[in-house]
Amino acid sequence: MKKQHSIQYLMKSRSILLFIIFILLFIFLGYRIVYINIIDDQQYKQSVLAQQINNLTDTNNQIIPKRGSIVDNKGIPLAESYKIYNVIFDPAVIIQHKQETIDYTLKLLGDTLEDVTIEHLSKLLVDRKRSHYELIAKELTYTEIQPIDEALKKGLIKGVAFEEQYKRIYPYNTLASDVIGFLRSDGEGLWGIEKTYNTYLSGTIGRRFGSVDGQNRFNQEDIVANTGYNVELNLDFTIQTYIEEAIRRFYETEEALSVRVVVMNPQNGKILGMASYPNFDLNNPYNMSHLLDEEALNAMTTQEKSDFLNTLWRNGSISKSYEPGSTFKPFTFAMTLEEYILDPHKHDFLCNGYKVAYQGQAPIYCWKRTGHGHQTIYEAMSNSCNVAFMDMGEAIGREFFYTYQRMFGFGAVTNIDLFGEESFRDLVYSYNQLNPVEIQTSAFGQGFQVTPMQLIAGFSSLINGGYLYEPQLMRRIVSEDGLLIVDNKPKLQRKVISEEVSFETSTALRHVVDEGTGQGAKVEGYSIGGKTGTAEKGNRETKDYIVSFIGFSPVVSPEIVTLVVVDDPVGVDVNSRYAARIFKDIMENVLPYLRVTKEYEAEVPEVTHTTEVVVEGAEVVEDNIEENVEDPID
Incomplete structure (x- = not known):
């Protein structure tokens, strides 16, 4: 009996022990479940979140x-x-x-x-x-x-x-x-405003974290x-449209390698319009079929296609240079008056058709080979006389010419807020390079190069009272709900010339349009000032030209200035009238749109009858006699 009792006691003890172990196991498992689901859950979530934040480059x-x-x-x-x-x-x-x-x-x-x-x-x-x-x-x-x-x-x-x-x-x-420019495949700005202001435009990337629970639910x-x-x-859609329509109309009847136009408010540097042709479709920027036929495209290497596209996408008004030609003459005119080197009311400029800039050098010809004769400084501007401006350059001298050229901004970036601007400093004569010949040829815009943006920015200072402003495309930056982030105020760089000289320069430029070489730019009813320009490009023996016109209105307190540059136009009459024609086409629309006050109402003559003139068998006669043939009108 005693042994049986002992066995029963042992079995009972083991049962109690097993029960206690089971209870302890149950408590432990319950604790772990509670810990994992309640206590450790927050740590786990934080750990996962931290890991995900450290992997922000995971685009998935x-x-x-x-x-x-x-x-x-x-x-x-x-x-x-x-x-x-x-x-x-x-x-x-x-x-x-x-x-x-x-x-x-x-x-x-x-x-x-x-x-x-x-x-x-x-x-x-x-x-x-x-x-x-x-x-x-x-x-x-x-x-x-x-x-x-x-x-x-x-x-x-x-x-x-x-x-x-x-x-x-x-x-x-x-x-x-x-x-405007466009985006790369990864959504980053590649050219234009899209690249310049990419940081503001792109916003901040968010992150998405997810998991699937035991019931296959996605959290x-x-x-x-x-x-x-x-x-x-600052760009105005309507003005931009007028510009591009004028360029299109030009190409309907003429041919040229390219056309560039910049329209600016000269009082503050705001860019109201800027266009180039050839252009491209921003929604399909890699397409070249509108410019090259299938045969030409197939013949191009991958590198050639890449180079072609990069040239097409690059804004030529800030990244391509050219000789300004006679559009630089107003700058020389202003230098002369500002330093009172010559008495503008007494000095007489004699043009016999050429001038020897330095003893022993070849003669440099005026565009009018027969000469302009005796002229005042204002007549020299209207006639766009090279010889007269060589005289001015000689009188100005190296010191003043170099200083003013830099003060007007040539050889330096304008700081326009657009990606890809070049200064072309090495294409403007240094102080030591400005010898007598270089000074006198530079005085009428030959021998150095500028960008269209440098020219229009500097020219604006000639007509606005003497103030050089940074060109600006961006007006302001705002958030989605209208909060102002950046307010881009006009940026004055410096005062270059006096208001008196600015007034005299503007007046002289009006004479160019009223009675000089710029008459093709007249817009009926409005006061217009401006200057033509023709410059040889590359090898001067090839007779390839860049023609341009820069003009403004009204002459007093101008509200708009427009530069037109036509690269290598094709035709018998290759001169700056091409550019003046585009200028006129643009301004005839833009001036009424901006409500610029008319100076007078144009008279519309009554048409009583019309006569049709037919010329049969007409032909163009080419004359190669150098001394008697005038160069393209400047």
Whole structure:
């Protein structure tokens, strides 16, 4: 009995021990479950979040922000982004639902999405049944996915989600193409305003973190993306359109390698319009078929195509140089008056058609080989007389000429807020290089080079009272809700000449248009001042020219200045009238648009009859007698 009692006691003790162990095990497991689900959960989430934040370069989890818009000075969008959607199919989720839900989901997707079939989706349910991510359609508008979205919200379909992205569009295709620029494939600005203000436009990238729980439910946590700022330009859509239409009309009847136009407010440096041709489609910037035929494209190497496109995309008004020719003469005129080197009311300039700048040197000819005879300084400007301006350059001398050339901004960047500006400092004579011949040829715009932007910025100081401003494209930067981020005030660089000399220069430039070489730029009813320019390019023996015209209105307190540069025009009458014609075409539209006050009302003559004149057998006679043939009118 005693032994039996001992055995029973032992078994009872073991049972109690096992029970205690079981209870302790249960308590321990319960504690671990509570710890993992409550205490450790926050640490785990923080650990995962920290790991994800350290991997911000993982583009799969990025939330791309909406890029800010680029608009003109009245808010017209020139570049904007709109939302697009990718459709994601989740086989692992949908197969858990009833067959009728699966069938309805597949049918709706097949009926709504182009190129998506029920057969393809059914195959994904078999072949990719564990997948939570199958991209079945991309870059759709909300209208295209609306039926699917509405069905999702009503719970009628399962296993479908959307990815939101943004697509950049340029509503006016080629308008201001080399000003606005475009984006790389990664969404970063590549050229133009898109690159210059990329930091402001691009916004802040967000992050998306997700996990799937034990019930195959997707849990998502987002770090919100911040929308980019909007960039408002000084550029005026209407003025830009007038410019590009004038260039198009020119090309309907003429040929030229390129045309560049810049329109500015001379009182503050604000760029109101800037265009070039050839241009390109911002929505398809790699397309060259509008400029080159298929045979030419096929003959080009990859490097040649790349070089061609980079030249096309680059804004030539800030990155390409040319000899200014006679459009530089107003600068020499102003230097002469500012230093009172010659008495403008008494000095007589004699032009016999040429001048020897330095003893033993070859003669340098005026464009009018027969000479202009005796002239005042104002008549010399109207006649665009090379010899008279050589005399002025000689009188100015190295010290003053070099100083003023730099003060007007030649050989330096203008600091315009546009990517890719070049100074071409090495193409402007240094102080030591300005010998007698170089000074006198520079005085009429030959022997050194400028960019169109340098010329129009410097020229504005000649007519606005003597103030040199930085050219500006950006007006201001604002947030999506209208908060002002950057207010781009006019930036005065320096005072170059006196108001009196500025007035005299403006008056002389009016005479150029009223009675001199710039008469082709007249706009009826308005006071116009301006200067023609013709310069040989490259090898002077080839007789290739760049012709230009720069003009402004009104003459007193000008509100607008316009520069037109035509590179290598083709035709019998190759001279600056080409550029003056484009200038006139632009200003006839822009001046009324800006409500510039007319000086007088143009008289419209009454037409009583018309006469048709027909000339048969007419031909152009080429005369190669050098001494008697005048150079292109300057």
